[in-house]
Structures are given as C-alpha cells and as structure tokens.
Amino acid sequence: MALVTNVTSFGRTGLSDFVLQRVTALVLGAYGLCLVGFFATTDVSHTSLAAFLGGTLMQWFSTAAIVALAVHAWIGMWTVGTDYIRQHAFGAGLGGSAFGLRLVYQFGCVAAIVVYMAWSLTIIWGLA
Amino acid sequence: MKVSIYRFDPDADEKARMQDVEVELPEGRDLMVLDVLELAKSRDPSIAYRRSCREGVCGSDGMNINGKNGLACITPVSEAARGGKLVLRPLPGLPVIRDLVVDMSAFFRQYERVKPYLINDAPPPAEERLQSPEDRAKLDGLYECILCACCSTSCPSFWWNPDKFVGPAGLLQAYRFLADSRDTATTERLAELEDPFSVFRCRGIMNCVNACPRGLNPTRAIGKIRSMLLTEAT
Amino acid sequence: MSRLRRMEFDGLIVGGGGAGMRASLQLAQSGLRTAVLSKVFPTRSHTVSAQGGITCAIGSDDPDDDWRWHMYDTVKGSDYIGDQDAIEYMCSVGPQAVFELEHMGLPFSRTETGRIYQRPFGGQSKNFGKGGQASRTCAAEDRTGHALLHTLYQSNLRVGTTFLSEWFAVDLVTNADGAVVGVVAIEIESGEVVFIQSRATILATGGAGRIYASTTNALMNTGDGVGMALRVGVPVQDIEMWQFHPTGIHGAGVLVTEGCRGEGGYLINADGERFMERYAPTAKDLAGRDVVARSMILELLDGRGAGPDKDHVLLKLDHLGADVLNARLPGILELSRTFAHVDPITEPIPVVPTCHYMMGGIATNVDGQALTQDADGQDVAVEGLYAVGEVACVSVHGANRLGGNSLLDLVVFGRATGIHIEEVMRQGVSYREPGEDDLDRATARLNRWDQSSTGEGVAELKRELQNTMQVNFGVFRTEEHMLAGIETLKDLRRRIGAAHLPDKSRAFNTARLEALELDNLLEVAEATAVVAEGRRESRGAHARDDYQERDDENWLCHSLYFPADRRVAKRGVNFAPKTMEAFQPMERSY
Numbered sequence: 001m002a003l004v005t006n007v008t009s010f011g012r013t014g015l016s017d018f019v020l021q022r023v024t025a026l027v028l029g030a031y032g033l034c035l036v037g038f039f040a041t042t043d044v045s046h047t048s049l050a051a052f053l054g055g056t057l058m059q060w061f062s063t064a065a066i067v068a069l070a071v072h073a074w075i076g077m078w079t080v081g082t083d084y085i086r087q088h089a090f091g092a093g094l095g096g097s098a099f100g101l102r103l104v105y106q107f108g109c110v111a112a113i114v115v116y117m118a119w120s121l122t123i124i125w126g127l128a
Numbered sequence: 129m130k131v132s133i134y135r136f137d138p139d140a141d142e143k144a145r146m147q148d149v150e151v152e153l154p155e156g157r158d159l160m161v162l163d164v165l166e167l168a169k170s171r172d173p174s175i176a177y178r179r180s181c182r183e184g185v186c187g188s189d190g191m192n193i194n195g196k197n198g199l200a201c202i203t204p205v206s207e208a209a210r211g212g213k214l215v216l217r218p219l220p221g222l223p224v225i226r227d228l229v230v231d232m233s234a235f236f237r238q239y240e241r242v243k244p245y246l247i248n249d250a251p252p253p254a255e256e257r258l259q260s261p262e263d264r265a266k267l268d269g270l271y272e273c274i275l276c277a278c279c280s281t282s283c284p285s286f287w288w289n290p291d292k293f294v295g296p297a298g299l300l301q302a303y304r305f306l307a308d309s310r311d312t313a314t315t316e317r318l319a320e321l322e323d324p325f326s327v328f329r330c331r332g333i334m335n336c337v338n339a340c341p342r343g344l345n346p347t348r349a350i351g352k353i354r355s356m357l358l359t360e361a362t
Numbered sequence: 363m364s365r366l367r368r369m370e371f372d373g374l375i376v377g378g379g380g381a382g383m384r385a386s387l388q389l390a391q392s393g394l395r396t397a398v399l400s401k402v403f404p405t406r407s408h409t410v411s412a413q414g415g416i417t418c419a420i421g422s423d424d425p426d427d428d429w430r431w432h433m434y435d436t437v438k439g440s441d442y443i444g445d446q447d448a449i450e451y452m453c454s455v456g457p458q459a460v461f462e463l464e465h466m467g468l469p470f471s472r473t474e475t476g477r478i479y480q481r482p483f484g485g486q487s488k489n490f491g492k493g494g495q496a497s498r499t500c501a502a503e504d505r506t507g508h509a510l511l512h513t514l515y516q517s518n519l520r521v522g523t524t525f526l527s528e529w530f531a532v533d534l535v536t537n538a539d540g541a542v543v544g545v546v547a548i549e550i551e552s553g554e555v556v557f558i559q560s561r562a563t564i565l566a567t568g569g570a571g572r573i574y575a576s577t578t579n580a581l582m583n584t585g586d587g588v589g590m591a592l593r594v595g596v597p598v599q600d601i602e603m604w605q606f607h608p609t610g611i612h613g614a615g616v617l618v619t620e621g622c623r624g625e626g627g628y629l630i631n632a633d634g635e636r637f638m639e640r641y642a643p644t645a646k647d648l649a650g651r652d653v654v655a656r657s658m659i660l661e662l663l664d665g666r667g668a669g670p671d672k673d674h675v676l677l678k679l680d681h682l683g684a685d686v687l688n689a690r691l692p693g694i695l696e697l698s699r700t701f702a703h704v705d706p707i708t709e710p711i712p713v714v715p716t717c718h719y720m721m722g723g724i725a726t727n728v729d730g731q732a733l734t735q736d737a738d739g740q741d742v743a744v745e746g747l748y749a750v751g752e753v754a755c756v757s758v759h760g761a762n763r764l765g766g767n768s769l770l771d772l773v774v775f776g777r778a779t780g781i782h783i784e785e786v787m788r789q790g791v792s793y794r795e796p797g798e799d800d801l802d803r804a805t806a807r808l809n810r811w812d813q814s815s816t817g818e819g820v821a822e823l824k825r826e827l828q829n830t831m832q833v834n835f836g837v838f839r840t841e842e843h844m845l846a847g848i849e850t851l852k853d854l855r856r857r858i859g860a861a862h863l864p865d866k867s868r869a870f871n872t873a874r875l876e877a878l879e880l881d882n883l884l885e886v887a888e889a890t891a892v893v894a895e896g897r898r899e900s901r902g903a904h905a906r907d908d909y910q911e912r913d914d915e916n917w918l919c920h921s922l923y924f925p926a927d928r929r930v931a932k933r934g935v936n937f938a939p940k941t942m943e944a945f946q947p948m949e950r951s952y
Contacts, residue, residue, distance in 0.1 A: 013323060014321075014322055014325065014326065017324050018354065079329075082288075082289070083284075
C-alpha cells in the first residue's frame with residue numbers, strides 16, 4: 001500500500017506514470033521523426049500530406065501517437081496541477097479550497113485532452 | 129561589515145523585516161558566517177538562530193546565506209558575502225518560528241516516514257552481523273547526512289508538496305537502508321515509495337546536491353531508488 | 363505554582379545524546395512511558411562530534427583480545443582513581459553493548475572478513491601492558507559518534523520514545539524528603555514553562571567544556587545537569603579532572619581525533635622532531651592524553667613551538683598517503699581544510715591541547731543511581747535521580763579518560779541504568795508529589811532572570827568566566843593562580859546573580875537560554891576551582907606545579923564537592939572488582 005494516494009491519480013503508481021511518460025515520449029519521438037522525414041523529402045501539399053497520413057499503416061501510427069500524446073499530457077498536466085495548485089498558494093479557492101480549484105483545472109485538462117483526441121482521430125480516420 | 133538579518137518575533141511582529149547590523153570583523157582572519165552571527169548577537173542578544181557544534185557535524189545552523197542554503201559554521205564569510213554584505217534568511221519553504229529559526233516538523237515527518245532504521249527480524253548472532261567492506265562501502269555518501277535540511281528546503285518539489293514528497297534528505301536515508309546488506313525489508317520499503325509523490329516528484333534538478341554542506345548526492349540516491357523500483361516491478 | 367502545565371512519564375531522560383538515548387531505548391522497549399527532553403534536536407547532541415571510535419575488546423583485530431586487558435589499561439589510564447567494579451562492568455559488558463549497536467544498524471567500518479574494524483588508540487595494550495600496542499577501538503570511519511547517535515535516535519523512533527525536542531530543563535524538582543520528582547522545563551518554541559513529573563529522572567546532559575575559552579566542545583555544552591544537581595545539593599565527584607585533548611586545531615578548537623595518531627600520525631615540534639619519543643619512549647604518541655598534552659605544553663614552554671608565535675605543535679599525517687587518509691580519516695581532511703586551511707595529505711595540522719572532556723560529574727553506582735554521602739560519609743542514593751554519560755562519574759575514567767572509552771561509557775551505562783530502572787519500576791515506584799514550595803524553588807532562577815531590569819549582560823560575563831578558567835585551571839595548575847581564580851569566580855557569582863536579561867520575549871528566546879546556561883557554567887566552574895585547589899597532588903589530568911607527585915597516601919580517593927558549604931570531602935575508590943583481583947596502584951609510565 002502506498003503511503004500517499006490522491007483521488008485524482010486514479011490509483012496509478014508513480015512508477016507506472018514514470019514508465020508511461022517515457023514510453024509515450026518514445027512513441028511521440030518516433031512519430032515526430034517520421035513526420036520530419038516526410039516534410040524533408042516530399043514536396044508538401046494537402047494532397048501529398050493526406051495521401052501520406054491516409055495509408056493504413058500511418059493511420060495506426062497516428063492513432064498510437066495521439067493516444068500517447070493524450071496519456072503524456074494528462075500525466076504532465078496532472079503533475080503540474082498537484083505541484084502548483086496548493087492550499088498555501090491559493091488558500092480557500094473555488095469550492096472552498098485549492099482542492100476544488102484543482103478539480104476544476106483537472107476537469108478542464110481532461111475535457112481538452114478528450115476533445116482534441118476525438119477530433120484528431122476523426123480527422124485521421126476520415127482520410128482516404 | 130553590514131549583516132542583514134531576517135527578523136520575526138511571532139508575539140511582537142505582524143510581518144517579518146530585514147534588520148541591518150553593523151559588525152566589526154577582526155583583521156586578518158576569515159571568519160565563518162556563524163562567528164559573524166555571534167558577533168551580531170553580542171550586539172543584539174534578541175537575534176535567534178540555532179547553533180551547536182560549530183564544526184559542521186550537528187546540522188543545527190542551516191540557513192539561507194546570500195541566497196544559498198548552507199551551514200553558517202562552515203561557510204567562510206569571504207565566500208558568502210556579496211558586495212561586502214551578508215544577507216541571512218531562514219531556510220526557505222518552512223514556517224518561520226522566529227528570526228532564522230524554522231519549524232522543521234514537516235522535514236522530520238518525511239524522515240520518519242521512510243522507516244529510517246535497520247529492519248532485520250532474524251535473530252541476531254551472538255557477535256556482529258558480518259558485512260563485507262564492499263557492502264559497507266555502499267553506505268558511504270548516505271549515512272553521513274546530518275539532517276540540516278539544506279537540501280530539502282532548496283527543492284521546489286519539497287516546497288510544493290512537503291506533505292507528500294519525501295524530499296532529498298529523507299530519500300537519501302531511504303536509500304541508506306535499501307542499500308544496507310543487513311536490511312531485509314527491501315520489498316516493503318519500495319512498496320511504500322512507489323506512489324506518484326514520494327519519490328517521483330523528484331525532477332532531477334539537483335538543487336539538493338548543490339546545497340548539501342556535506343557534499344552528499346541525494347539525486348543519485350533517488351535515481352538508484354527509481355532503478356530498484358523498476359527492477360522490483362519487472 | 364499549580365498553574366504550571368503538568369506532564370507525566372515513568373522515565374524522563376534529560377539530554378538526547380548517546381547516553382540518554384541508550385537509556386531511553388532500554389526503557390521504551392520495555393513498555394515504560396519514556397520521554398527524552400533535549401535542548402536541541404537529539405541528533406544535534408554533542409555525541410555527534412565523537413570521531414575515532416568506541417573502545418571494546420570484541421576480538422576482531424586480535425581474536426585473543428581480552429576485556430581484562432582493556433580493564434587494565436583503563437585503570438592505569440585513570441591513574442588509579444577509577445572505580446574498579448565499574449570499569450570491570452564496562453569492559454566486560456562492552457562487547458555485548460557494541461554488538462547490539464551493530465544489530466541496530468550502526469555502519470561500522472569493516473575488516474576483510476566482514477567484522478568490525480578496530481584501530482589503535484592511546485593507552486591501549488595487550489596482556490596487561492606487556493604485549494605491546496593493541497587495536498581495540500571500533501570505528502565507523504572517523505565519524506563513529508555521528509553514526510552511533512543517529513543509530514540510537516533511529517532505534518528510539520522505532521520503539522516509540524516520546525521526544526521533547528528543543529525543550530530546556532531549568533531545574534530539578536525535589537520534595538521535602540530530598541527525592542527528585544521531576545523537572546521544570548521550558549518548551550523553547552513557545553516559551554511555555556512546564557512541570558514534568560517522573561518516577562525516575564535521568565540526567566544525561568553531557569559535559570561542560572564551555573567553562574573554558576578554548577574547547578573542542580559544542581557551544582551548548584554548558585554543564586546543565588551538573589548545575590541542576592548542585593542547585594539541589596547533590597554533590598559532584600572528581601570535578602577538578604578536566605581532560606585536555608592533545609589535538610585541537612590551533613585557533614579554532616575543533617577536535618582532531620586521536621585516531622590520527624592511531625593510524626600512524628605523530629606530533630612534531632618546530633624543529634620537525636618527533637618529541638613524544640623523549641617523553642614516552644614506549645607508547646610515544648599513543649601515551650595517555652594527559653601525558654601527551656603535558657608534553658606538548660612543555661615543548662611550547664621550551665620555545666620549540668611552531669608558527670610565528672611558537673604557540674602550537676604540528677600533527678603530521680602526510681606520510682600515511684592519500685589513500686589511507688581518504689579511507690580512514692575523511693572527516694579530518696574536511697575539518698583541517700575548513701578550519702586550519704591545511705590539507706593533511708601534504709601538510710601537517712597545527713594543534714594545541716584543548717579542553718575536551720569532564721571526567722568528573724555526579725557520582726553514581728553501576729546502576730546509574732546518583733549518590734551522595736550521609737553524615738557518616740556513607741554512600742546513599744538520591745531517590746528518583748540517575749545520571750549517565752559525561753555528566754555522571756561512575757567512575758570509569760578516574761583522573762584521565764582513555765580515548766574511545768567515552769562512547770563505551772555512554773552505551774554501557776545508558777543501557778545498565780535502563781535495565782535497573784525497568785527492574786525498579788516492575789517492583790513498583792509511585793509518582794512523588796512536590797509541594798508548592800518545591801515548584802517555586804525550581805522556578806526561582808528563571809523568575810529571577812525574567813524579572814531582572816538592570817545589570818550586566820550575559821555575553822561579557824560568560825567571556826570573563828571562560829577566560830578565568832582558561833588562565834587559572836588549564837593543563838598546569840599553580841596555587842597562586844588557582845586562588846586568584848577562585849576569587850574572580852566569587853566575584854562573578856555575585857555579578858551573575860545580579861545580571862540582566864533584556865529580551866523577555868517568549869518564542870524561541872535563545873538569550874534566555876544563554877542566561878540560564880551561564881548559571882550552570884558558573885556552578886561547574888566554581889566546583890572545579892575549589893576542588894582543584896583542594897587536591898594537593900598531581901594525578902592524571904590534574905597537574906600542579908607545587909605538588910608534582912601523585913600522593914597515594916592522602917589522595918588515592920575521589921573528591922566530592924558539596925555546594926551548600928563549598929566543602930571538599932573524600933570518597934573511597936572501589937578496589938573490589940567482582941570476578942578478579944584488583945589492580946594495585948603502580949607508577950604510571952608509557
């Protein structure tokens with residue numbers, strides 16, 4: 001049993017976060033390199049880009065990258081929130097405490113991440 | 129020399145203030161910051177700070193000296209002063225009790241949390257437990273911590289989460305027992321550290337290493353704990 | 363004064379150093395309500411500064427080592443006024459106590475076979491002085507005290523000892539029968555005054571090296587326990603015996619361990635001569651500390667001191683090589699670089715004899731019970747009061763302590779006292795109630811300071827006291843100087859009694875603490891002065907110009923100082939160890 005838990009960590013361990021951050025960073029890094037390769041070697045236009053991203057392999061790769069980005073962003077934003085939105089800094093914030101303010105912040109982060117993820121997946125799978 | 133000292137008496141002051149004290153330094157000798165404080169205190173006995181061994185081993189007089197955490201008794205004035213001025217503030221991030229004296233209970237709570245004692249429930253032998261010099265050498269750089277709190281109070285993660293992040297000093301001691309060949313509670317110790325805060329709030333910025341007056345390296349110890357957690361999980 | 367807040371404990375230990383925390387560990391383990399009251403956070407206690415090690419015949423360096431050899435060395439080192447029953451107990455129980463520390467996790471340095479590393483220290487021999495130098499001091503590098511103190515604190519955390527950290531004991535509370543019922547103490551953070559009642563009160567307040575201007579002791583070593591005992595009329599024993607450590611860093615007073623000489627370092631004078639060969643041809647630099655300190659002073663007096671003022675000698679270590687120094691004496695390298703501005707790997711360290719240790723203290727038996735004498739000169743225990751460690755005089759150190767015996771004293775008698783109190787509590791001891799007057803008496807001096815409105819300041823009076831002791835009661839003592847010192851101290855007593863505390867604030871008022879400490883320094887200093895003048899011989903650390911010889915006929919005994927009438931009484935030395943013949947006094951040479 002871990003000594004420190006937090007309702008909004010959804011029972012994750014620091015170790016899993018630590019590993020996920022690094023694994024998702026690797027996926028994003030590889031995806032980024034792939035895009036850089038495309039931009040460097042191809043005469044970029046909407047058509048060529050759509051053709052490149054519309055291939056089945058690339059569609060799956062993009063999906064992996066989008067999910068990785070969502071996970072990476074959530075862990076990162078959650079960490080930032082638990083670092084900076086603190087009682088001693090905000091005292092009685094929204095909902096009576098920094099806790100309430102943090103919940104609002106976290107809800108905002110989750111909403112943005114989900115919306116962006118859905119939007120980008122729609123775009124990717126709408127190609128071809 | 130001008131010494132600017134953080135002053136706050138909870139019974140008399142609404143807010144803290146900086147007090148300038150003029151101290152005459154003896155010629156030809158490089159004093160330690162603590163010596164200067166003692167001179168200032170002989171002028172104004174109401175200045176409060178902790179001190180004891182005056183040789184850097186008891187860990188009492190950790191304070192913020194011209195912006196850097198250190199022990200007053202082993203910090204030479206010549207190294208610390210900027211523009212002929214010494215600015216002394218309490219260790220940052222902990223509540224101030226009075227003047228340069230901070231409330232260290234949050235710091236000690238984190239130390240206690242890591243179970244800083246040898247756990248080995250096997251009946252001990254009639255003599256000492258044997259330990260090879262190589263195994264003993266693994267404790268060097270760990271057991272020498274003097275709990276002065278210079279490291280943890282220079283760590284932003286500890287400022288933000290003093291109740292959840294163990295902090296460099298506590299983690300150094302956590303690793304001191306993880307690394308001890310005589311300790312048998314490795315699994316339990318690691319299990320208590322795997323949450324998102326206790327160890328993993330360390331961002332590796334190494335302020336602790338920079339601040340430690342004993343030259344210890346908590347960041348390295350934290351890295352080793354992370355490796356042990358990874359190994360344990362796989 | 364029933365308005366004082368009241369707390370209750372079975373065992374109250376005043377002082378959180380090695381002795382106090384070893385005693386508290388024993389008590390807390392047995393389920394007694396145990397509190398350690400300490401004016402600093404416990405790991406800041408002065409035990410932390412002990413460097414070289416803990417001497418004990420554990421048979422690691424030499425499997426044939428024998429605790430009786432250690433006992434012989436200790437008796438000889440004490441110049442024969444150490445109590446032999448106590449020394450026998452310490453040396454024979456020592457190995458058990460040291461192994462327990464190892465089991466608690468103390469990170470001892472190790473030999474190739476994995477046993478505890480032992481180094482040679484001064485005054486150590488094999489086979490009752492006939493078998494050459496022994497290596498008997500168990501070490502954790504040169505930070506043994508630090509390792510020991512932290513280990514004990516950690517063990518106490520494990521068993522749930524209550525820590526009253528940063529509390530200052532003002533005075534003992536005694537009842538009409540003269541029994542100790544607890545202490546009046548200040549919680550430093552808030553300034554609140556509290557009466558802590560206890561079934562057993564254990565003084566473990568350490569030494570009082572700060573009565574001297576130059577000392578290896580921490581700034582807080584102000585003899586609070588001695589002061590408290592004397593103020594309630596409990597006598598102190600052998601208080602004239604002050605150890606001057608041969609190697610304090612010149613100018614700074616910081617200690618350089620005897621382990622330096624144990625590892626092969628030696629002292630040289632301005633001519634580069636290894637002068638200890640002349641004073642102690644056999645043991646040389648590892649003779650008793652009193653012998654080495656006196657030899658150093660004689661070198662200085664003969665004009666062979668080093669430096670522009672010819673006021674120190676040099677400790678040479680460079681021939682040991684960087685590897686040995688880094689592995690065995692890393693702390694000394696740091697301290698030398700910081701405080702002497704020399705790197706021992708290439709240059710010698712400037713050193714002078716520096717006040718280091720109080721051999722005397724509250725007389726106790728092996729169980730730690732504080733003793734006084736009745737009208738017939740018979741020992742009687744002070745009910746409810748115990749003392750352990752440097753504040754106590756068991757007496758295992760007599761007139762001169764051997765290096766490495768201090769840490770052993772702490773753990774052996776801390777443990778023994780704990781065991782004894784456990785036993786006593788099992789048989790049933792109730793809390794003793796103080797009367798109103800008793801509490802008033804214990805808060806009187808605190809009130810005196812708090813109500814002072816004019817008078818001299820604390821810092822100046824303290825400086826004067828320290829200089830008086832330094833000049834008149836140093837390594838060599840003369841009648842003339844001692845009498846002058848006693849007069850000055852009388853005057854200081856009057857002035858300190860009328861001194862002024864300008865800062866009356868409550869929260870963390872360190873000025874108030876320093877005022878209260880000054881009272882304690884004065885008690886220790888005056889006792890030292892009166893008894894030093896009274897002991898008309900030279901023995902161990904007490905060296906007089908006018909009585910240069912040891913006088914076994916008149917002074918093979920403890921001194922006992924009674925504060926009420928400043929009387930010096932004599933108390934017999936124990937020559938009755940339980941398991942062997944006593945060692946009889948012989949000429950002491952190294």
